[in-house]
Amino acid sequence: MFGFGGRFRHGFGRGEGQLTLARMQTGQSGIVVQVLSGHGMIRRLGALGIRPGLRVTKVNSSFMRGPIAVQFGSTQVAIGFGMANRIVVEPIDSRSERP
Amino acid sequence: MVTNNSSKSTGIRKVLLMGNPNVGKSVIFSRLTGTRVIASNYPGTTVGYSHGFMSLGEDRVEVIDVPGTYTLEPTSEAEEIASEMLDTGDLVINVVDATNLERNLYLTQQLLERDIPLIVALNIWDETEHRGIYIDLDKLRERLGVPVIPTVAVSGQGIKELVTGIAGATSPDTPARSYDERWAAVGGIISQVQRITHRHHTWRERLGDASVQPLAGGIIAVVVLAVAFLVVRFIGENLIGYVLEPLFDNLWAPVVLRLSDLLGGSGFFHNILIGEIVAGEVNFIESFGLLTTGLFVPFGMVLPYIISFYLVLGLFEDVGYLPRLAVLMDTLMHRLGLHGYAIIPSMLGLGCNVPAVLATRILESKRERFIAATLISIAIPCAALQAMIFGLVGQQGAQYVAIVFGTLFIVWIILGMIINRFAQGFSPELLIEIPPYRMPPWRTVLQKLWMRVNGFLKEAIPIILGAVMVINILYTLGVFDAIADFTAPVVTGLLGLPKEAVTALVIGFLRKDVALGMLAPLGLSANQLVVGSVVLAMFFPCVATFVVILRELGIVNMLKSVAIMIATALLVGGALNLILQ
Ligand SMILES: Nc1nc2c(ncn2[C@@H]2O[C@H](COP(=O)(O)OP(=O)(O)OP(=O)(O)O)[C@@H](O)[C@H]2O)c(=O)[nH]1
Numbered sequence: 001m002f003g004f005g006g007r008f009r010h011g012f013g014r015g016e017g018q019l020t021l022a023r024m025q026t027g028q029s030g031i032v033v034q035v036l037s038g039h040g041m042i043r044r045l046g047a048l049g050i051r052p053g054l055r056v057t058k059v060n061s062s063f064m065r066g067p068i069a070v071q072f073g074s075t076q077v078a079i080g081f082g083m084a085n086r087i088v089v090e091p092i093d094s095r096s097e098r099p
Numbered sequence: 100m101v102t103n104n105s106s107k108s109t110g111i112r113k114v115l116l117m118g119n120p121n122v123g124k125s126v127i128f129s130r131l132t133g134t135r136v137i138a139s140n141y142p143g144t145t146v147g148y149s150h151g152f153m154s155l156g157e158d159r160v161e162v163i164d165v166p167g168t169y170t171l172e173p174t175s176e177a178e179e180i181a182s183e184m185l186d187t188g189d190l191v192i193n194v195v196d197a198t199n200l201e202r203n204l205y206l207t208q209q210l211l212e213r214d215i216p217l218i219v220a221l222n223i224w225d226e227t228e229h230r231g232i233y234i235d236l237d238k239l240r241e242r243l244g245v246p247v248i249p250t251v252a253v254s255g256q257g258i259k260e261l262v263t264g265i266a267g268a269t270s271p272d273t274p275a276r277s278y279d280e281r282w283a284a285v286g287g288i289i290s291q292v293q294r295i296t297h298r299h300h301t302w303r304e305r306l307g308d309a310s311v312q313p314l315a316g317g318i319i320a321v322v323v324l325a326v327a328f329l330v331v332r333f334i335g336e337n338l339i340g341y342v343l344e345p346l347f348d349n350l351w352a353p354v355v356l357r358l359s360d361l362l363g364g365s366g367f368f369h370n371i372l373i374g375e376i377v378a379g380e381v382n383f384i385e386s387f388g389l390l391t392t393g394l395f396v397p398f399g400m401v402l403p404y405i406i407s408f409y410l411v412l413g414l415f416e417d418v419g420y421l422p423r424l425a426v427l428m429d430t431l432m433h434r435l436g437l438h439g440y441a442i443i444p445s446m447l448g449l450g451c452n453v454p455a456v457l458a459t460r461i462l463e464s465k466r467e468r469f470i471a472a473t474l475i476s477i478a479i480p481c482a483a484l485q486a487m488i489f490g491l492v493g494q495q496g497a498q499y500v501a502i503v504f505g506t507l508f509i510v511w512i513i514l515g516m517i518i519n520r521f522a523q524g525f526s527p528e529l530l531i532e533i534p535p536y537r538m539p540p541w542r543t544v545l546q547k548l549w550m551r552v553n554g555f556l557k558e559a560i561p562i563i564l565g566a567v568m569v570i571n572i573l574y575t576l577g578v579f580d581a582i583a584d585f586t587a588p589v590v591t592g593l594l595g596l597p598k599e600a601v602t603a604l605v606i607g608f609l610r611k612d613v614a615l616g617m618l619a620p621l622g623l624s625a626n627q628l629v630v631g632s633v634v635l636a637m638f639f640p641c642v643a644t645f646v647v648i649l650r651e652l653g654i655v656n657m658l659k660s661v662a663i664m665i666a667t668a669l670l671v672g673g674a675l676n677l678i679l680q
């Protein structure tokens with residue numbers, strides 16, 4: 001699992017390696033870059049605090065397009081797979097991160 | 100604005116409790132007003148309107164528990180209600196979750212822009228410390244410009260200060276701003292007033308995370324639900340076997356026999372009060388008098404299961420398991436045209452269909468609400484009916500109970516898939532907040548249980564007694580015979596039941612528990628009892644459920660829903676009859 005995570009991160013390159021929330025690894029963190037969706041959904045997500053600039057950590061893995069749970073601060077939110085697939089994040093490489 | 104007409108009166112008549120979902124508004128409401136309302140650890144517990152009164156100086160002030168909302172721009176029906184209510188109030192108590200300050204302050208910003216005095220209750224204050232959250236209260240007060248009172252609603256800490264603080268509520272001049280400007284303002288405040296220190300995951304958080312993993316969570320769900328079922332059965336059966344049946348048999352039966360003698364052993368009043376006494380023995384299930392079956396069904400058969408079911412449901416709600424179950428069920432529920440959160444009204448339906456249909460308000464679209472409400476009233480038997488199924492069908496063997504529940508479960512899924520195919524509109528995706536696991540204090544759990552048991556005693560028992568009375572009168576008048584002859588082709592031909600069984604379907608409109616009890620004296624075979632139970636569960640909602648479905652769905656959709664119920668009940672009942680024969 002860790003080997004795959006590493007390959008994944010490098011495979012997408014650093015810096016421009018943006019991906020959607022749905023495709024992040026379990027336990028991986030990232031900064032929300034944008035929500036590729038209509039005004040309504042941007043507002044619904046925004047109301048829960050999910051908006052560009054937010055740092056999220058993916059909590060679960062998805063099976064059969066099940067919802068994605070993400071953690072930010074002490075909040076945990078579950079997002080339907082389709083919606084999560086339209087939230088673009090910039091992954092954070094946890095190894096280069098400073099506490 | 101607050102005007103001080105006299106020295107004592109504040110001029111406030113209506114106080115609104117507003118805030119994000121699941122921040123403790125309902126607990127604060129109960130504390131302020133002494134009116135108990137249901138509070139649970141999931142967003143969307145309160146979907147309707149509850150009001151109570153508190154005293155403020157010399158005034159009696161109305162307090163409203165407004166459904167939780169993340170924003171005043173309504174994105175769901177509950178939020179629409181919330182923003183409409185705002186215009187009717189004189190003062191807002193903005194309940195804020197101290198462990199989620201940033202997100203909660205967005206709504207606070209919107210409230211500040213309105214011209215209404217505001218006071219902030221910084222609730223769940225007790226959880227901040229062990230989560231490593233430090234909030235500078237003075238700075239927060241200064242930045243918001245309104246009073247901020249830290250509270251712990253579950254223990255009552257800070258509630259007194261909140262009440263005294265109401266007099267100081269203000270409405271600082273705040274211009275209307277855009278979405279981004281509000282978030283910028285929130286960001287500015289957070290950076291000044293909140294400090295979060297790093298800490299390690301607690302076991303509760305680990306367990307919480309595991310509960311939403313597909314594999315680990317699935318295993319947890321199966322174990323938890325199986326244990327819950329066994330506990331409900333265990334408590335229910337033992338309450339019946341060791342407490343209620345002995346009470347009825349040893350204490351109440353002699354009283355009934357004495358009374359029977361006094362009434363002369365037969366006649367109109369004897370029939371209504373006691374029913375039939377066979378060979379000097381009281382048969383509490385079959386005699387159908389007000390003082391025999393009329394009391395035994397609610398107290399001896401149903402109440403024990405009401406107690407055990409609501410005890411377990413209350414624990415599920417307060418621990419915070421239901422939103423996690425929603426995540427796990429999401430994929431399956433999409434097949435039924437719903438999303439995972441529909442599992443919450445469905446679980447409530449296992450207690451009573453009335454609050455379940457109301458709870459469908461947490462679903463966003465009309466389409467989902469139609470599907471959820473229809474499926475609940477067809478395939479989810481309430482605790483009272485389940486208790487009777489356990490009691491009567493269970494006598495024939497556990498496998499027959501399994502056939503009844505298995506059939507209902509399959510109908511739930513297949514019918515959901517069919518309606519999903521044909522219903523207009525679309526079903527949105529799941530988007531919910533998952534609350535942390537919490538250990539509910541026993542007092543809270545027992546209080547909630549008492550509220551629900553009390554609700555059953557007050558609301559169900561009069562109807563049960565009324566139903567038994569109506570049954571006796573209709574029998575005496577010969578009405579049932581006429582109906583039975585008329586419907587015999589369907590009831591006997593299609594369902595394979597004796598024609599008298601139709602009386603149960605008629606009475607099912609009043610109470611399904613009593614109705615199932617009416618099948619007992621008919622001497623049905625086990626298979627006939629299975630068909631009868633399934634058809635009774637599906638055929639038509641009881642009157643209380645019928646009224647909320649009508650109110651929540653509107654007349655056209657209610658008619659559609661009822662048409663689906665009747666068609667499905669006859670189809671499934673007929674098929675079951677053929678298969679079991
Ligand atoms: N630890 C802690 N838990 C609290 C506190 N206040 C409320 N709770 C719990 O938080 C959960 C939510 O409380 P509710 O009163 O139902 O919340 P609500 O704001 O009415 O929620 P909705 O009706 O869904 O909008 C319940 O499980 C409460 O027991 C508090 O001060 N501390």
Ligand SMILES: [Mg+2]
Binds near residue numbers: 144
């Ligand atoms: Mg509430």
